[in-house]
Amino acid sequence: MSRIFVIHENEEWLPPLAEALDAYALDWDEIDMSARPVDLSQVPGEGVYYNRMSASSWTRAHGSAPQLTLALLENLQSHGRRVINKARALDLEISKARQAALLARFGISTPRSILAAGARSIADAARSFDGPVILKPDCGGKGAGVQLFESGEALAGSAQGGALDIAPDTPMLVQAYIKPAEPFIIRNEFVGGKHLYSVKVDTTGGFELCPADVCEIADAACPAGTGEPGQGPRFQVLTNFTHHDIAVFEKMLWAEGIEIAGVEFLFDDKGRAWTYDININTNYNGQAEAAAGIAGTNRAGMMAVADFLGAESGQLGAKLAAAE
Secondary structure, three states: OOOEEEEEOOHHHOHHHHHHHHHOOOOEEEEEOOOOOOOOOOOOOOOEEEEOOOHHHHHHOOOOHHHHHHHHHHHHHHOOOEEEOOHHHHHHHOOHHHHHHHHHHOOOOOOOEEEEOOHHHHHHHHOOOOOOEEEEEOOOOOOOOOEEEOOHHHHHHHHHOOOOOOOOOOOEEEEEOOOOOOOEEEEEEEEOOEEEEEEEEEOOOOOOOOOOHHHOOOOOEOOOOOOOOOOOEOEEEEOOOOOHHHHHHHHHHHHHOOOEEEEEEEEOOOOOEEEEEEEOOOOOOHHHHHHOOOOOOOOOHHHHHHHHHHHHHOHHHHHHHHHO
C-alpha cells in the first residue's frame, strides 16, 4: 500500500476531492505548490502522486507554481515514483499552442492557431485570418483573458493601437473563431484514461467555463424548464453521450501519459466537431452530477478519481482483501 499525495496550488478546489478520498477512507496528504521550494537533491518518499496543477494559477498570484511543479514532477519521475499526470501532461496544460500541435498530430480537428508575442507579432498574425478571431493567453485556465474580435483586422488594429491589456512579452494564441451551431460546448471527462461522462456547458455567459462549484457565478444555474440557451442549468451531465472522437481522445491521452483530464470541443453549423482545449486539472460540478443522479457514486467525477487513486495506491485492494 502507498500513500496518496495530491499536488495542487488552490485550496478552494481541494475540498470535493478531499471528501471523496475520505469517503473511501484513503490515506492521503496534500502538497501545496503555491509557495513551496523544490529540493532536487531530495529523494522523494514512496507514494502515488496526483498532479492537479492548474494553468490558471497565474490568476491567483501563483504564476511560478507550474514551473516549480514541473521540477517536482521530474524529480519524482527520475526516482521511479508513481505519478498520475506526469510532467508532459503539465507541459501541455500550460500551453494552448502545444495542445493545438498535439491535437493536429492525432488528426483531431482544431482551429487554426498562431502563437505570437508582442503587439507587432500579434497584429501580423491576426491579419492572416479572414474571419472572426480569438486572442487567448498561451497559458490559459478558466477562460481567463480570452477575447473575441470580429475580424483579424480588428485585432490587428487593437494590437497596434495599444488597446490590448497584456504584458509585451506574454505569449498569446491568435486562433480562428469557430461559431458553434448552438451556444454550448461539450467537455469530455476522462479518469484512468477512460471516458467517464461528458458535460454540456452553456456558453451564453462568456468564455469563463470553470465547472468547479466554487467557480459558480451568480447566474450560473438559471431557472430550468424553458430549454432555451441561458435559461437552464449552465452545466448538464450527459451520461450516455457518444462521439467517434472520444476514442481518439483516449488514444491521445494514453500516448501522452495523461490519465485524468477534460477535453473540450464544440460543433459548428455543419455538425463538425472542433477540439480546442485539454485540461489536466479537471474539476466537476456537483449540482450537475446530482441532477444526473450520479452524485455519491463512482460515476461522479471526484468519486471516480478517488476510486482510481485508491486502486493505484493499492489501498482499496488491501481493504477488499481484509474484508474477505
